[in-house]
Amino acid sequence: MDALAGLAQANRLEIFRLLVQRGPGGVRAGEIASTLGLAPATLSFHLSALRHAGLIECEAAGRERIYRVAFEHMHALVDYLTENCCGGADCHPANQRRSA
Amino acid sequence: MDALAGLAQANRLEIFRLLVQRGPGGVRAGEIASTLGLAPATLSFHLSALRHAGLIECEAAGRERIYRVAFEHMHALVDYLTENCCGGADCHPANQRRSA
DNA sequence: ATTATATTTCGATTATTCTGGAAATATGGA
DNA sequence: TCCATATTTCCAGAATAATCGAAATATAAT
Numbered sequence: 001m002d003a004l005a006g007l008a009q010a011n012r013l014e015i016f017r018l019l020v021q022r023g024p025g026g027v028r029a030g031e032i033a034s035t036l037g038l039a040p041a042t043l044s045f046h047l048s049a050l051r052h053a054g055l056i057e058c059e060a061a062g063r064e065r066i067y068r069v070a071f072e073h074m075h076a077l078v079d080y081l082t083e084n085c086c087g088g089a090d091c092h093p094a095n096q097r098r099s100a
Numbered sequence: 101m102d103a104l105a106g107l108a109q110a111n112r113l114e115i116f117r118l119l120v121q122r123g124p125g126g127v128r129a130g131e132i133a134s135t136l137g138l139a140p141a142t143l144s145f146h147l148s149a150l151r152h153a154g155l156i157e158c159e160a161a162g163r164e165r166i167y168r169v170a171f172e173h174m175h176a177l178v179d180y181l182t183e184n185c186c187g188g189a190d191c192h193p194a195n196q197r198r199s200a
Numbered sequence: 201a202t203t204a205t206a207t208t209t210c211g212a213t214t215a216t217t218c219t220g221g222a223a224a225t226a227t228g229g230a
Numbered sequence: 231t232c233c234a235t236a237t238t239t240c241c242a243g244a245a246t247a248a249t250c251g252a253a254a255t256a257t258a259a260t
Contacts, residue, residue, distance in 0.1 A: 007181075008108025009218080020181075029237060039220050044238050046218090063227040063236050078178050081107075081120070109248080129207060139250050144208050146248090163206050163257040 003077045006053030011038060012046045019056060019069045026059065026068030103177045106153030111138060112146045119156060119169045126159065126168030 007013050014036055019027060027035075033043045047067060050056045054073045059066045107113050114136055119127060127135075133143045147167060150156045154173045159166045 004104060004113060005108040008105040011218085013104060017183075020183075030235090033237095040237065041220050041222090041239080042218075045220095048238085049217095060226095065237065074181065078181060081174065081178060083117075083120075111248085130205090133207095140207065141209080141250050141252090142248075145250090148208085149247095160256095165207065 002053040003055055003073065003080075006050050006055050009046070009049075011036065011042070012050055015043075015046055016050060016055060016069070019067060020074070022068075024068060024071075026066040029065045029067060032067065102153040103155055103173065103180075106150050106155050109146070109149075111136065111142070112150055115143075115146055115167075116150060116155060116169070119167060120174070122168075124168060124171075126166040129165045129167060132167065 007016055015032055018032060018035060029043065029047065032038070032047075033040060036043075038046075047056070047058070051058060055070055055077075056067050057070050059068070107116055115132060118132060118135060129143065129147065132138070132147075133140055136143075138146070147156070147158070151158060155170055155177075156167050157170050159168070
């Protein structure tokens with residue numbers, strides 16, 4: 001639920017998608033701010049929300065901080081949404097698409 | 101983004117998950133209200149949000165209304181989250197899990 | 201037609217979240 | 231040490247969202 005709330009805000013969703021697209025290398029906070037045009041305090045607020053939601057991780061590198069997606073958690077979220085779909089039985093065909 | 105905002109609220113997430121678990125048969129508004137203990141006006145507010153987000157659909161049946169998950173849209177949302185992951189290249193292993 | 205049931209809309213209040221300036225913290229370089 | 235840069239925390243105001251009583255709407259039953 002925190003994860004969904006994390007992504008429910010336009011700025012946070014943009015941050016998250018930027019990080020998803022950049023992959024494991026991550027992105028510096030400052031670069032996120034300039035890319036998305038956010039004030040430092042505002043960015044920090046949202047990064048904090050995403051971090052508490054478990055959706056992103058942070059690594060210190062000197063005086064910079066590098067943020068990246070927590071990929072495992074991202075997939076857990078995706079699975080959560082379809083959990084116990086249709087009570088497990090006689091499931092709608094569309095829901096078979098992803099079964100492992 | 102509307103879809104994520106739709107699921108970002110505790111009551112709405114519970115509604116959605118109830119509908120996911122019940123599957124294509126759907127659930128009457130009144131039953132949702134009594135199951136989750138929501139006032140009629142509050143439930144209606146949230147159902148409306150979920151409907152505008154495209155996450156659920158509504159079918160009239162006499163004076164009752166039956167809500168069900170919009171399964172196609174649910175899957176589109178799930179795909180959206182991982183779209184263009186890692187810029188398409190040198191993707192983190194965890195993201196291969198679901199590739200069709 | 202009248203009454204009962206199911207649900208939505210309206211409206212006002214309350215609660216929560218977002219925003220960004222300014223100050224604080226932390227690191228690096230001269 | 232002193233100054234510059236990167237980021238966060240603090241705080242207060244602004245914006246948005248949630249809640250629910252009451253009224254409205256729609257259908258069904260008698």
